[in-house]
Amino acid sequence: MKITIGSDHAGYHYKEEIKQFLKENGHEFHDFGTDSDDSVDYPLFVRPVAKAVARGEYDRGIVLGGSGNGEAMVANRIIGIRCALCWSPETARFARKHNDANILSLGARMISLKEALEIVKVWLETPFDGGRHLRRINQIDQKKTLAGRSSRPKKDEKLVDKKKQSGPEEKSKKARNDKYDLLITFRYIKYMEGKDSIEFQVDPGLKRPSIIHILSPERWNSELPEWAQNRRDEILDRVKSKCAHMDCEWKEY
Secondary structure, three states, X not given: OEEEEEEOHHHHHHHHHXXXXXXXOOOEEEEOOOOXXXXXXXXXXXXXXXXXXXXXXXXXXXXXXXXXXXXXXXHOXXXXXXXXXXXXXXXXXXXXXXXXXXXXXXXXXXXXXXXXXXXXXXXXXOOOOOOHHHHHHHOOOOOOOHHHOOOOOOOXXXXXXXXXXXXXXXXXXXXXXXXXXXXXXXXXXXEEEOOEEEEEEEEOOOOOOEEEEEOXXXXXXXXXOHHHOOOHHXXXXXXXXXXXXXXXXXXXX
16 A cells, blocks of 8 residues: 655654554555654645645555644645544544545554554554445535535525426526536546536555445435436446546446
8 A cells, every 4th residue: 555644743753653664564655754853834744645645646644743633634624635533443443434534643642652553553454334434425525415405495596496497597507517527536536517516436446446436326316416316327427438448347335
């Protein structure tokens, strides 16, 4: 596995020990610093880690500080990052099983070195469970989720009978739907129509095809925003055509 790592001065010594652990266990890694225990500002070393993981250059990242709190906050500002602050092997296990955490944050002043190495080991070895958890993490980077949408019209809006919609409105809607784009990253594929978007989680494969998770026909309408409902085949055809160059498998859940 390719790992990137970074820390401030408080996490420097633990970082060096974790690098040795990664090397002994056959992982590739890149260190964004810092290179000593001289006082530094943690965002300068954490943000490059998060951006590198988000771009798909590394499978996962590890960041360290005194408490790990600030480091997690910085990493999670980057879209596509799910950084978990872990203080025990159990929290690391669930960060992977339920949240598919792609960055681990550790507080070097909060735990012993032995505990830190145990946490790293569990976090690296634990797979993501998928299933219902995939639906939930897919909502993290969406600007609007189902729970945030109101069924009531806004104050100045009028209810519109869909059966009485005029021809031009239908044509305008179709024109909007014809304009779409796709963002393919290491961990997810984002399908976009203007400001609206949905994501498909990707389990990247190194010596095997990547797995792209898609909602089954039974779950599509109940779990996606209204604009994407009843358009499963249309949207998936577009996504699959753009991914034709990839070695991948499509898995329904």
